[in-house]
Amino acid sequence: MNKLTQFYGTAVGKKFVVAVTGIMMAGFLVMHMIGNLKAFAGATKLDAYALYLRDIGQDMFGHETVLWIARIGLVVAVVAHIFTIVLLVKQNHKARPVKYHVKKSFVSTFPARMMRVSGLLLLIFIIVHIAQFTFGEWLSTPFEEGKVYSNISHAFGSGWLPWFYVFMMFIVCIHLCHGLWSFFQTLGIDNPDRNKLLRGLAIVVSLVLFIGFSAVPVAFATGLIGVAK
Amino acid sequence: MNFILSIWRQASPEAKGKMVKYKMSNVSEETSLLEMLDMLNEKLTLKDEEPVAFDSDCREGICGSCSLVVNGRAHGPGKLTTSCQVFMRSFTDGQTIHLEPYRSAALPVIKDLVVDRTSLDRIIQSGGYISAHSGPKPEPNSVPIGYDELEESMDAAACIGCGACAAACPNGSAMLFTAAKIGHLGLLPQGQPERSSRAKAMVQQMDDEGFGACTNYAECQDACPKGISIKFIGRMNKDFAKAMLCDELDPRGSMDAN
Ligand code: HEM
Numbered sequence: 001m002n003k004l005t006q007f008y009g010t011a012v013g014k015k016f017v018v019a020v021t022g023i024m025m026a027g028f029l030v031m032h033m034i035g036n037l038k039a040f041a042g043a044t045k046l047d048a049y050a051l052y053l054r055d056i057g058q059d060m061f062g063h064e065t066v067l068w069i070a071r072i073g074l075v076v077a078v079v080a081h082i083f084t085i086v087l088l089v090k091q092n093h094k095a096r097p098v099k100y101h102v103k104k105s106f107v108s109t110f111p112a113r114m115m116r117v118s119g120l121l122l123l124i125f126i127i128v129h130i131a132q133f134t135f136g137e138w139l140s141t142p143f144e145e146g147k148v149y150s151n152i153s154h155a156f157g158s159g160w161l162p163w164f165y166v167f168m169m170f171i172v173c174i175h176l177c178h179g180l181w182s183f184f185q186t187l188g189i190d191n192p193d194r195n196k197l198l199r200g201l202a203i204v205v206s207l208v209l210f211i212g213f214s215a216v217p218v219a220f221a222t223g224l225i226g227v228a229k
Numbered sequence: 230m231n232f233i234l235s236i237w238r239q240a241s242p243e244a245k246g247k248m249v250k251y252k253m254s255n256v257s258e259e260t261s262l263l264e265m266l267d268m269l270n271e272k273l274t275l276k277d278e279e280p281v282a283f284d285s286d287c288r289e290g291i292c293g294s295c296s297l298v299v300n301g302r303a304h305g306p307g308k309l310t311t312s313c314q315v316f317m318r319s320f321t322d323g324q325t326i327h328l329e330p331y332r333s334a335a336l337p338v339i340k341d342l343v344v345d346r347t348s349l350d351r352i353i354q355s356g357g358y359i360s361a362h363s364g365p366k367p368e369p370n371s372v373p374i375g376y377d378e379l380e381e382s383m384d385a386a387a388c389i390g391c392g393a394c395a396a397a398c399p400n401g402s403a404m405l406f407t408a409a410k411i412g413h414l415g416l417l418p419q420g421q422p423e424r425s426s427r428a429k430a431m432v433q434q435m436d437d438e439g440f441g442a443c444t445n446y447a448e449c450q451d452a453c454p455k456g457i458s459i460k461f462i463g464r465m466n467k468d469f470a471k472a473m474l475c476d477e478l479d480p481r482g483s484m485d486a487n
């Protein structure tokens with residue numbers, strides 16, 4: 001424990017925590033996206049998938065146990081990620097008390113410079129998203145537990161909500177364009193011999209997430225799929 | 230060539246500074262930036278004004294003394310160069326040139342364009358050394374070193390400790406500097422005995438001095454006059470994590486049998 005607190009006490013240790021929690025969340029996003037795409041297989045398949053999530057590992061650990069472990073793991077990751085970022089941002093502000101009169105950047109990428117902005121938007125999105133589809137808040141039609149397909153169909157069927165989701169998925173994409181590569185750099189996995197590959201991988205995964213996540217709200221909004229109104 | 234210089238003037242560490250404009254005319258394009266500052270200082274001295282304080286020593290790009298932020302860029306226009314190697318031909322006639330000191334909490338301004346870089350020295354003192362015996366010189370080839378490790382170590386050893394990385398970093402972080410020192414020694418066989426303790430001590434000292442953290446912007450690598458790669462930052466992180474998390478806390482302690 002002593003070792004861990006000492007490690008976390010340094011900027012490098014905090015970076016490790018941001019990177020590891022970040023990659024945990026990114027891994028979750030990939031699974032989440034694959035799950036969401038079940039919407040294209042129809043209501044029965046999607047609702048069955050939602051039930052299946054509760055059954056994972058059931059025979060060994062009991063109903064919903066694995067789901068709850070995953071949920072707790074994710075909450076811990078989100079909280080640790082954000083808490084650590086706040087500490088790092090504070091340290092960074094303190095380290096540059098006087099600004100330059102002529103302020104320029106030369107090689108830092110747009111996503112890198114936007115990390116704090118995109119991260120903050122993500123935090124807002126996470127709250128809105130969980131409130132809507134886990135607790136059924138702020139939806140125009142009554143929320144029915146377990147009826148995933150019809151719930152999202154009503155939510156995304158009209159209005160600006162689907163486009164808000166698409167925009168937020170773009171923000172996820174921007175955050176991860178830098179974040180995923182950053183993970184490899186922070187952990188010392190990147191090297192000149194694989195830098196292009198890892199930079200490319202980060203962008204490809206970010207784009208796949210953007211397209212895969214956006215497909216569902218767009219399909220419901222344009223009437224490609226959905227329950228009859 | 231004619232220029233308008235806009236220079237940070239600050240009388241003392243505590244004084245409030247400001248940008249002050251000076252006109253320079255008939256500067257030849259072969260003049261270096263620092264020579265032009267010498268010319269300005271001559272003019273100021275003749276007018277009984279306080280000359281602009283700035284650092285320089287070798288003026289040939291090897292000592293790392295010069296430390297200017299020119300038009301928002303550490304060490305001025307161009308890559309792989311120091312402030313003393315910037316010549317007036319890299320600017321356009323009539324241009325306004327902004328000269329500011331490095332900005333980082335750990336590199337406080339002493340006067341005008343001069344900053345206190347002893348924080349970098351203290352990082353080196355904390356662990357940037359190897360233990361070598363002081364007896365007769367050993368046979369040079371008695372310690373074999375792989376060619377690739379040698380070259381990589383030399384890439385890191387090229388660091389002249391100028392501090393441009395911290396000046397260029399939006400977070401005022403000196404990770405590239407510290408990583409270069411840790412990488413330089415950690416790649417050589419002579420650097421192995423202190424490899425863990427070095428990483429721990431230097432990373433800790435860097436924080437204690439008040440430097441920021443890394444967001445992987447890579448601005449440091451772009452500003453570095455010696456082209457030191459951010460791969461050394463990854464290497465430092467790895468060394469540090471291994472030293473902190475994998476090394477035993479109490480390797481000589483005892484273990485119970487029951
Ligand atoms: C779906 C949620 C999120 C994912 C998948 C994610 C992922 C990542 C990853 C992989 C990194 C790179 C770590 C590194 O530097 O090595 C990162 C960095 C960062 N994240 Fe997130 N993040 C998420 C949410 C957030 C939130 C909610 C915030 C802010 C409130 C945030 C703020 C940041 C910032 C500022 C950085 C840059 C850290 C630095 O290097 O200084 N992230 N994120």
Ligand code: FES
Binds near residue numbers: 294
């Ligand atoms: S004065 Fe020595 S490097 Fe510029």
